[in-house]
Amino acid sequence: xxxxxxxxxxxxxxxxxxxxxxxxxxxxxxxxxxxxxxxxxxxxxxxxxxxxxxxxxxxxxxxxxxxxxxxxxxxxxxxxxxxxxxxxxxxxxxxxxxxxxxxxxxxxxxxxxxxxxxxxxxxxxxxxxxxxxxxxxxxxxxxxxxxxxxxxxxxxxxxxxxxxxxxxxxxxxxxxxxxxxxxxxxxx
Numbered sequence: 001x002x003x004x005x006x007x008x009x010x011x012x013x014x015x016x017x018x019x020x021x022x023x024x025x026x027x028x029x030x031x032x033x034x035x036x037x038x039x040x041x042x043x044x045x046x047x048x049x050x051x052x053x054x055x056x057x058x059x060x061x062x063x064x065x066x067x068x069x070x071x072x073x074x075x076x077x078x079x080x081x082x083x084x085x086x087x088x089x090x091x092x093x094x095x096x097x098x099x100x101x102x103x104x105x106x107x108x109x110x111x112x113x114x115x116x117x118x119x120x121x122x123x124x125x126x127x128x129x130x131x132x133x134x135x136x137x138x139x140x141x142x143x144x145x146x147x148x149x150x151x152x153x154x155x156x157x158x159x160x161x162x163x164x165x166x167x168x169x170x171x172x173x174x175x176x177x178x179x180x181x182x183x184x185x186x187x188x
């Protein structure tokens with residue numbers, strides 16, 4: 001079935017494109033959702049008009065969401081989970097979990113469908129992409145820790161942080177004054 005896209009469709013194409021899709025996909029999803037129409041001769045005459053409107057809509061969305069994309073880009077999300085000895089999680093971290101954590105951190109509604117990643121099932125560091133528009137796709141970092149290890153790592157870092165803080169707080173008057181080495185001149 002040939003359809004003409006009216007709106008941008010992720011992983012299919014942009015508005016105004018003519019695509020060949022499976023009959024069921026076109027008939028049951030694209031056309032009822034208002035994302036496409038059948039590629040008839042009458043519809044093909046309107047391609048330029050649809051492309052122009054879509055370009056205007058796309059630039060408006062990109063300018064609106066540019067600040068949000070900058071805010072989201074590079075965000076670190078930490079998850080503390082129960083895991084087995086081999087690093088396998090009891091359960092998984094899904095797109096819904098990431099969307100909820102990101103929403104709490106950024107204070108902007110992110111839907112789980114916008115998070116582009118596979119479910120996380122092992123401890124480690126991962127990256128995920130957040131699809132705001134077809135052009136704006138900021139990247140976030142996800143760190144998964146075992147439940148008991150995070151506390152142990154923090155305990156190790158506390159003495160180091162205290163030592164650095166103590167060095168930084170030492171007043172300058174306690175540091176030794178410039179010591180000039182006494183040079184002896186040989187007496188003739």
